[in-house]
């Protein structure tokens with residue numbers, strides 16, 4: 635029987651290049667906890683945003699028939715490719731170059747049974763050079779809009795979606811995400827598991843000044859916009875749904891308490907169980 639254990643090489647947090655291959659953080663552990671093994675058996679999987687390959691490799695080891703994994707970052711494709719080989723899933727995982735302005739172009743006309751993603755989702759000041767793995771506009775939702783837009787066209791009937799992301803809102807609900815889900819998937823049953831520790835929006839974006847030495851005025855503008863939009867907190871969330879299952883959006887709390895999400899997120903690890 636094939637081992638389900640995954641070992642990956644990633645960049646360190648200290649690597650500050652735009653092309654950083656994201657280290658292991660609590661969000662990947664969160665993702666592993668929600669993988670639906672039964673649904674993966676002999677199925678075709680698409681991953682949007684390979685990075686180190688930590689999710690695609692796990693999907694392959696849990697029983698997927700094939701995994702197509704996209705990334706626009708050549709460093710991720712190189713390191714992810716290395717990790718695919720050392721985990722011996724090179725016959726299952728097919729790494730392809732991503733496309734910056736049309737996420738799904740590399741899989742045009744293809745459909746999948748299970749689509750996974752840990753997309754770039756950090757609220758980021760406009761026009762700031764920040765990690766390709768994280769920059770996603772002032773609410774961290776820019777990439778998610780593009781991902782949601784054509785998602786259903788690449789899912790087989792009853793296909794499954796699993797996405798981990800940050801989502802802004804108030805202390806009780808990531809209401810900006812709710813609006814997006816209603817816009818792109820009306821009438822669809824969607825389960826959103828919320829982490830137990832939302833982070834204050836202002837506290838989160840202050841990191842850009844304190845740690846990344848970015849322009850204070852630009853960060854201040856983000857805070858003012860958030861205040862106008864009544865956004866006070868950001869949640870880490872897991873979004874799961876089965877295409878074609880009618881219902882509503884249901885929020886729950888995650889089954890586990892994860893490590894804190896603020897940077898550096900979690901311990902530096904090279905191994906993942």
Ligand SMILES: C[S@@+](CC[C@H](N)C(=O)[O-])C[C@H]1O[C@@H](n2cnc3c(N)ncnc32)[C@H](O)[C@@H]1O
Nearest residue numbers: 683684685704705706707732733734752754767
């Ligand atoms: C948050 S990282 C997640 C990486 C990995 N899946 C993980 O969980 O560690 C997001 C990844 O999406 C990639 N990405 C950004 N834009 C993309 C696009 N248009 N198409 C495919 N991948 C993209 C980034 O280069 C980065 O590797």
